[in-house]
Amino acid sequence: MWLTAVGFVERMSRAIPREHNSGLTSQIRRAALSIAANIAEGCSRPTNRDFAKFLNIAIASSSELEYHLQFAGDANIIPRHEFDARSTEVVQVRRMLFGLLKRVRADDGPVAVVPKPTAESH
Numbered sequence: 001m002w003l004t005a006v007g008f009v010e011r012m013s014r015a016i017p018r019e020h021n022s023g024l025t026s027q028i029r030r031a032a033l034s035i036a037a038n039i040a041e042g043c044s045r046p047t048n049r050d051f052a053k054f055l056n057i058a059i060a061s062s063s064e065l066e067y068h069l070q071f072a073g074d075a076n077i078i079p080r081h082e083f084d085a086r087s088t089e090v091v092q093v094r095r096m097l098f099g100l101l102k103r104v105r106a107d108d109g110p111v112a113v114v115p116k117p118t119a120e121s122h
Contacts, residue, residue, distance in 0.1 A: 024068065024077065032061075035062055035093065038055070039054070039055070039097075048104045055104060059098065066091070066094075073087075
C-alpha cells in the first residue's frame with residue numbers, strides 16, 4: 001500500500017496541465033505526499049495505537065486530495081478521464097488505509113516492522 005501511495009504522487013501532479021500548474025498542483029502534491037509520509041512515519045512508531053494515529057492522518061490527507069481533484073475536475077482544469085482515473089486511485093488507497101487501520105486497531109501490541117521495498121524488489 002505504501003508503494004501505491006508513493007507511486008501516485010507523480011501521476012497526481014502530472015494530471016494538472018502546465019498552465020494551471022502552480023498552486024493547485026502544489027496542494028495536490030502535498031496531500032499525496034502526506035499520505036505516503038504518514039504511513040512511513042506511523043510504521044516507525046512503537047505501538048499500533050500510535051501507528052493508527054498516523055493512518056488516520058493519511059486517511060484525512062486522502063480526503064483532502066480527493067477534494068482537490070474534484071475541484072480540478074469541476075473547474076475543467078483536468079480532463080474528465082484524468083479526473084476519473086486519479087479519483088479511482090485515491091478511493092482505492094483510502095480503502096486500503098481503512099483496512100489497514102482496522103487490522104492495526106485489532107492488535108494493540110507493538111508495530112510489526114515491515115522492511116521497506118528497495119529498487120531491486122520492484
